[in-house]
Amino acid sequence: xxxxxxxxxxxxxxxxxxxxxxxxVEIAYKVMDLEEAVxxxxxxxxxxxxxxxxxERSYEGEEDTPMGLLLGGVKSTYxxxxxxxxxxxxxxxxxxxxxxxxxxxxxxxxxxxxVAPPISVRAYLNQTVSEFKQLISKATxxxxxxxxxxxxxxxxxxxxxxxxxxxxxxxxxxxxxKVFIESSESLDRHVAYTDSHLWKLLDRHANTIRLYVSLPxxxxxxxxxRAVYQKSSGDSGNLDEPCERVKGPVGNMxxxxxxxxxxxxxxxxxxxQQQQEGDNGDSSKSTEASDxxxxxxxxxxxxxSASAENRELENQIQISDPENLQSEERSDSDVNNDRSTSSxxxxxxxxxxxxxxxxxxDSAPLPLANGLDSHSITSSRRSKANQGKKETxxxxxxxxxxxxxxDESGKSRxxxxxxxxxxxxxxxxxxxxxxxxxxxxHVDKRITLSAFKQHLEPFVGVPSSHFxxxxxxxSNQEFESxxxxxxxxxxSDDNKITIRLGRALKKGEYRVKVYQLLVNEPEPCKFLLxxxxxxxxxxxxxxxxxxxxxxxxxxxxxxxxxxRLRKKTWKNPGTVFLDYHIYEEDINISSNWEVFLEIxxxxxxxxxxxxLAVLSRRWRPSExxxxxxxxxxxxxxxxxxxxxKLSEISGIPLxxxxxxxxxxxxxxxxxxxxxxxxxxxxxxxxxxxxxxLYICDDGAVIFYRDKTEELMELTDEQRNELMKKESSRLQxxxxxxxxxxxxxxxxxxxxxxxxxxxxxxx
Numbered sequence: 001x002x003x004x005x006x007x008x009x010x011x012x013x014x015x016x017x018x019x020x021x022x023x024x025v026e027i028a029y030k031v032m033d034l035e036e037a038v039x040x041x042x043x044x045x046x047x048x049x050x051x052x053x054x055x056e057r058s059y060e061g062e063e064d065t066p067m068g069l070l071l072g073g074v075k076s077t078y079x080x081x082x083x084x085x086x087x088x089x090x091x092x093x094x095x096x097x098x099x100x101x102x103x104x105x106x107x108x109x110x111x112x113x114x115v116a117p118p119i120s121v122r123a124y125l126n127q128t129v130s131e132f133k134q135l136i137s138k139a140t141x142x143x144x145x146x147x148x149x150x151x152x153x154x155x156x157x158x159x160x161x162x163x164x165x166x167x168x169x170x171x172x173x174x175x176x177x178k179v180f181i182e183s184s185e186s187l188d189r190h191v192a193y194t195d196s197h198l199w200k201l202l203d204r205h206a207n208t209i210r211l212y213v214s215l216p217x218x219x220x221x222x223x224x225x226r227a228v229y230q231k232s233s234g235d236s237g238n239l240d241e242p243c244e245r246v247k248g249p250v251g252n253m254x255x256x257x258x259x260x261x262x263x264x265x266x267x268x269x270x271x272x273q274q275q276q277e278g279d280n281g282d283s284s285k286s287t288e289a290s291d292x293x294x295x296x297x298x299x300x301x302x303x304x305s306a307s308a309e310n311r312e313l314e315n316q317i318q319i320s321d322p323e324n325l326q327s328e329e330r331s332d333s334d335v336n337n338d339r340s341t342s343s344x345x346x347x348x349x350x351x352x353x354x355x356x357x358x359x360x361x362d363s364a365p366l367p368l369a370n371g372l373d374s375h376s377i378t379s380s381r382r383s384k385a386n387q388g389k390k391e392t393x394x395x396x397x398x399x400x401x402x403x404x405x406x407d408e409s410g411k412s413r414x415x416x417x418x419x420x421x422x423x424x425x426x427x428x429x430x431x432x433x434x435x436x437x438x439x440x441x442h443v444d445k446r447i448t449l450s451a452f453k454q455h456l457e458p459f460v461g462v463p464s465s466h467f468x469x470x471x472x473x474x475s476n477q478e479f480e481s482x483x484x485x486x487x488x489x490x491x492s493d494d495n496k497i498t499i500r501l502g503r504a505l506k507k508g509e510y511r512v513k514v515y516q517l518l519v520n521e522p523e524p525c526k527f528l529l530x531x532x533x534x535x536x537x538x539x540x541x542x543x544x545x546x547x548x549x550x551x552x553x554x555x556x557x558x559x560x561x562x563x564r565l566r567k568k569t570w571k572n573p574g575t576v577f578l579d580y581h582i583y584e585e586d587i588n589i590s591s592n593w594e595v596f597l598e599i600x601x602x603x604x605x606x607x608x609x610x611x612l613a614v615l616s617r618r619w620r621p622s623e624x625x626x627x628x629x630x631x632x633x634x635x636x637x638x639x640x641x642x643x644x645k646l647s648e649i650s651g652i653p654l655x656x657x658x659x660x661x662x663x664x665x666x667x668x669x670x671x672x673x674x675x676x677x678x679x680x681x682x683x684x685x686x687x688x689x690x691x692x693l694y695i696c697d698d699g700a701v702i703f704y705r706d707k708t709e710e711l712m713e714l715t716d717e718q719r720n721e722l723m724k725k726e727s728s729r730l731q732x733x734x735x736x737x738x739x740x741x742x743x744x745x746x747x748x749x750x751x752x753x754x755x756x757x758x759x760x761x762x
């Protein structure tokens with residue numbers, strides 16, 4: 001640990017085996033850049049075990065011993081861990097003897113419920129617990145008679161050392177150990193250890209993690225809501241200006257103000273009524289939690305009547321917010337903690353695109369479900385539809401939305417056992433955003449996400465149902481935490497958390513990313529917005545809920561009959577969702593689901609799952625040109641029907657129609673210099689759902705041409721010009737460009753003079 005930089009430094013020390021220990025210290029002194037930080041005679045090298053953070057021994061009186069001999073005659077190229085130890089001029093180096101164990105001692109104060117940083121003490125494994133207490137007493141100046149020593153053998157294994165005659169080795173001490181000591185006259189030492197305040201405090205300490213929480217910036221509307229919430233909860237929030245100073249244009253918030261004023265009067269009378277009823281409090285509140293479990297929590301300052309006011313105000317705010325109203329009405333009251341199992345995304349496995357499609361998907365190959373091949377999975381979907389059975393299909397189902405904020409007994413998760421929460425303002429590093437507010441939070445990681453959000457309410461300024469929690473990973477990727485009944489056990493020290501305003505998901509709801517499908521644009525996939533779909537909602541209902549969001553956020557003025565929703569697999573458009581289908585009954589959805597929104601040119605042609613929608617594109621070889629995409633809706637998987645439809649839209653005689661399936665991800669880009677020779681034109685099949693096509697789902701790309709149309713003859717100059725244009729176009733879309741001027745064929749080569757059986761027979 002560098003004495004001025006206060007950082008742990010590590011460097012390779014190369015020293016000849018004949019150099020003395022004193023000379024090695026001088027070399028290390030310069031390597032570690034200590035010339036201006038500490039005198040040379042205040043430094044020494046000791047043997048160190050980095051893995052256990054253990055000082056094995058020191059070398060008193062051996063300053064002139066060669067390093068090769070000092071380290072046990074090791075080879076000159078041997079890698080060895082040493083620690084360069086420093087001291088103040090008024091200190092004396094401690095002697096570290098072989099066989100000693102390192103003990104980090106934490107002093108526990110029951111009154112302040114604090115655990116002090118460790119001090120290092122060295123002991124011997126053959127020492128008794130009684131002798132060990134005397135050793136600690138000398139180092140900490142605490143009485144050994146009342147001392148309780150607790151050894152942390154491993155994570156969450158806290159053992160009280162209460163047998164004085166036992167040796168440290170028998171108690172499980174090793175090279176590096178951690179102990180907690182408490183030495184007061186408290187009556188707590190007469191209580192059974194597992195019921196004592198000490199045990200609860202240490203248990204909490206062992207499970208407490210430190211998180212850095214980024215709070216959202218407040219817009220005028222959210223500031224207004226924040227002020228209302230803080231006034232109702234009696235907490236102005238120590239991170240923001242007082243509520244009276246919140247200013248800004250209110251605009252259309254007059255109706256909200258009127259509702260809140262009316263509700264405030266009702267709440268005042270409700271509060272008076274509660275006070276008159278007596279001081280018994282809310283019977284649903286838990287009284288079993290001990291004092292330490294609620295220490296320094298902002299929620300402790302909010303009484304039960306204020307909580308009731310908060311819930312009432314939250315309901316009023318939600319009524320005034322059209323975006324939240326329909327979602328609240330759809331909330332699932334089911335409190336079961338059932339989980340959906342993961343299933344295979346059959347639309348990926350049996351994609352309407354060829355196997356080349358999967359090569360472009362940035363995900364690991366998925367296992368096949370129930371031993372079926374990809375063709376049989378999707379064929380079964382179409383065959384069921386043809387047979388008039390229930391229309392359904394598979395998607396990758398990871399989560400079943402979020403869990404309820406209440407457990408099966410109806411007790412709020414906010415009243416769970418593990419409620420330790422302590423926060424303080426924190427100044428983040430530069431580059432985190434000017435004016436960005438942070439909290440440094442110490443919290444018991446056994447707390448549920450629901451309870452954690454309740455603790456953050458006073459700092460965010462809105463109810464927990466109106467903000468979202470995102471976990472930030474090392475790559476700065478953010479993932480939303482949505483399962484309210486799960487704990488923070490997967491979080492670790494110094495994790496970063498981002499809070500964003502917006503209605504959080506309820507049980508049975510899913511956040512869905514909506515992209516616009518633009519089949520004839522250079523970039524066919526355009527992100528529009530995040531939406532919320534709920535279990536039991538029909539596709540038409542979800543489209544109706546999207547309309548105001550599309551108008552407000554994207555400037556798209558549509559009606560429900562002017563667009564469709566369809567499955568999105570990577571960049572490929574898939575199954576067209578029909579208006580009457582129900583999410584989680586006909587369509588299995590998952591968290592972080594993605595769908596395509598496709599604006600229709602006319603009336604929706606897809607009416608049943610027995611139909612098949614493909615995207616066709618005409619190739620004109622005489623002009624070296626590709627036409628725009630046109631959708632073709634088929635009633636069956638017949639190749640004959642496909643040719644008939646292509647003949648209808650193009651005017652090409654039926655007998656002259658040739659087609660080929662596109663390769664790769666949508667839009668299946670291919671150079672116009674290659675398309676005429678490189679695609680597998682006119683496959684010899686009678687149905688689309690067999691090899692080599694495997695077109696079993698909506699969204700497949702079909703190229704077609706008139707077989708009587710001749711390919712344009714290009715001059716070298718024209719060909720070079722086209723190559724440049726195509727190379728530029730395809731590179732922009734991320735496709736690999738390779739050119740072959742003509743289709744290659746195998747060439748047989750015969751050696752002159754080789755014997756030939758046919759010739760010899762003649």
